[in-house]
Amino acid sequence: MKKKTDISQVRFKYKKDILDIKSSSPDPFKQFNKWMKEAIRNKVFEPTAMSLSTVNKKNKISNRIVLLKGLEKNNFVFYTNLKSRKSNELKENKNVAAVFWWPQIGKQVRIEGYVKIVKKKDADKYFSTRSRKSQISAWASNQSSVLKDRDDLYKRIKIIKKRFENKDVIRPIFWSGYLINPFLFEFWQARENRLHDRIVYKKINQRKWKKYRLNP
Numbered sequence: 001m002k003k004k005t006d007i008s009q010v011r012f013k014y015k016k017d018i019l020d021i022k023s024s025s026p027d028p029f030k031q032f033n034k035w036m037k038e039a040i041r042n043k044v045f046e047p048t049a050m051s052l053s054t055v056n057k058k059n060k061i062s063n064r065i066v067l068l069k070g071l072e073k074n075n076f077v078f079y080t081n082l083k084s085r086k087s088n089e090l091k092e093n094k095n096v097a098a099v100f101w102w103p104q105i106g107k108q109v110r111i112e113g114y115v116k117i118v119k120k121k122d123a124d125k126y127f128s129t130r131s132r133k134s135q136i137s138a139w140a141s142n143q144s145s146v147l148k149d150r151d152d153l154y155k156r157i158k159i160i161k162k163r164f165e166n167k168d169v170i171r172p173i174f175w176s177g178y179l180i181n182p183f184l185f186e187f188w189q190a191r192e193n194r195l196h197d198r199i200v201y202k203k204i205n206q207r208k209w210k211k212y213r214l215n216p
Helices: 028-041 085-092 120-129 132-140 150-163
Strands: 049-055 061-067 070-072 075-081 095-102 107-117 175-189 197-203 209-213
Touching (some): 028 070, 028 095, 028 175, 061 075, 061 085, 075 085
Antiparallel strands (some): 070 075
């Protein structure tokens, strides 16, 4: 008989060093980059994965994992189909929340902010770096809409392959990216006995952030 996993006994790495106001960077983006590099260095699986929450016009929340594709001019960048559920909700409400969770190093980062569409030239530039198969998939998938049969998707892929045969795949107008401009960060570091460190950065103006500690 297969032994059941007791998730209450699952443990992750606790940090012996202290995260506090003095040891954290005055710039939340520098602090984020420091932790991201640590996650990559420790070979965390999909370190750029972030849980993204959006709200529709009926104030109902939805959540999914997307991949961070850049941190440009203090904006978090991700890409998606502009006809997807998340994009439709972002048209209604620009506010988002996102979480990065790195259990192997006992850290998470929570951000709150608002979004805007990336510039077309930036979307074109990023799209050109994707694999050809991913580019074709972006054309073929009517993201978040009902798919009656997977064969229908494969048929659309064949059509797109034929359309762009022997030439570059251009970016679809219904596919682009978003910039998340944060107004709040929370850096969470695991400590023993659940006395975790929590440092918040709250935006005061375009250049200044206020830092304070939260109870675990």
